Amino acid sequence: MQPILEMRGITKTFPGVKALDDVNLRVAEGEIHALCGENGAGKSTLMKVLSGIYPHGSYEGAISFRGEECKFSGIRDSENLGIIIIHQELALIPLLSIAENIFLGNERASKGIIDWKQTFERTGELLKRVGLKESPQELVTNLGLGKQQLVEIAKALSKEVKLLILDEPTSSLNEKDSQALLDLLLEFKQRGIASIMISHKLNEIAKIADSITVLRDGAAVSTLDCSGGNVSEDDIIRDMVGRSLEDRYPPREPKIGETIFEVKNWTATHPQHSSRTVVKDVSFKARAGEVVGIAGLMGAGRTELAMSLFGRSYGHYVSGEVLLHGKPVDTSTVGRAIDAGICYVTEDRKLYGLVLDETIRRNVPLANLPGIANGGIVVSDRKEAKVANDYRDRLRIKSSSIAQEAVNLSGGNQQKVVLAKWLFAGPEVLILDEPTRGIDVGAKYEIYSIIGELAAQGKAVIVISSEMPELLGISDRIYVMNEGRFVGEMPTAEASQEKIMAAIIRSSGKA
Structure with a gap:
């Protein structure tokens, strides 16, 4: 031709x-x-x-x-x-x-x-x-x-x-x-x-x-x-x-402990149309050291669930109970959710995750400014730079320096900056919404490795993903969501794409 x-x-x-x-x-x-x-x-x-x-x-x-x-x-x-x-x-x-x-x-x-x-x-x-x-x-x-x-x-x-x-x-x-x-x-x-x-x-x-x-x-x-x-x-x-990736997903030996995070009877309505219920009486739990996947088709309500849990960032009316270590916690605002140890990595890193025209140095500490402040009041330039450099090295963020603006980073490195921001906040529960969307296979592997490290530290990690092979590759247990409800739960060892889709199809029109 x-x-x-x-x-x-x-x-x-x-x-x-x-x-x-x-x-x-x-x-x-x-x-x-x-x-x-x-x-x-x-x-x-x-x-x-x-x-x-x-x-x-x-x-x-x-x-x-x-x-x-x-x-x-x-x-x-x-x-x-x-x-x-x-x-x-x-x-x-x-x-x-x-x-x-x-x-x-x-x-x-x-x-x-x-x-x-x-x-x-x-x-x-x-x-x-x-x-x-x-x-x-x-x-x-x-x-x-x-x-x-x-x-x-x-x-x-x-x-x-x-x-x-x-x-x-x-x-x-x-x-x-x-x-x-x-x-x-x-x-x-x-x-x-x-x-x-x-x-x-x-x-x-x-x-x-x-x-x-x-x-x-x-x-x-x-x-x-x-x-x-x-x-x-x-x-x-x-x-x-420049090398073979023998395994798309890093090997893990899960050490799963007691339940850290539990949600009971969670319901949320549409922000503009309060008569429309988007999240319907959802209950689930996540344990220490466990990676929990949430599967579902677009529009199933997964992001709405995560956002409503994180400081009621979504929903006109939200009801239900959140427990941490068996005790009810207040997640009614973003600040209270963070204070409780719950953090949320949004699916839209550019709109909600980053201040694009600010530097890595400014973005990394945003969710925990007291952590870089002298006396908890005045931000320390020295502490800010140290935290940003530490996380840049730890997460292998490719940049000219911490002075590089987020807008000029590649998608994978932007996602690492978002992760760094929430890791510095010290979460016990980390909800990741489409954590590898729009990034390459090498950067995906690095993010999967970070997820595995968090689980190994005893954190509860919840991953929402539209890529079923990804959920099957990194999760220990999977919930299936459809039309606002959880319609299936299975250990990953017993799960498959066919079983996940079967749960969705069986529930359609019944939720």
């Missing part, structure tokens, strides 16, 4: 860091080309060079698209040629309609007046192409993440896309929505539209990619041809991390 894209000798340097080092990338017409690598390997940087976010002159090397050399001064230049990038954080405006979002900045207008009839008709055609049945006038805020992702793709189609770049497109999607998106990319391939897909979900890449380029430390270390079906996940991992 003829190349639609060639990037040759791309080198991009930031102050003190060479983010890309002489990278070559070739994508054929109608090909699905995967881009793999650990967080910080340079994948997103390479795509920002390609899309013009980093303009010509800010990097070394050359880009050819459809046989013509390109010198993009901005993203509009690349879009005019049909190169469209969809970022991991969707660029949609929630309170505008689907149609308004699709044609924002590219309005269907005559003499400065928007032609709404044409806008809605064209939107309807685009939605049909991506398999959405919603009205063009539906507000984006009313759509789930999977449908919002399809709106982004419809937006790309409106710009006559020829090369579609997707950065972690399925990281926030459930299995059904992820499969729908992968099927759509295969359909685009049949129409001659090429795609570049950045993803840490190696099983998805194996399903649809024609070839894979692996980046490591800013350099392209391999390009794998998948056409013969002889590329394994282990091959990709070896190239990504």
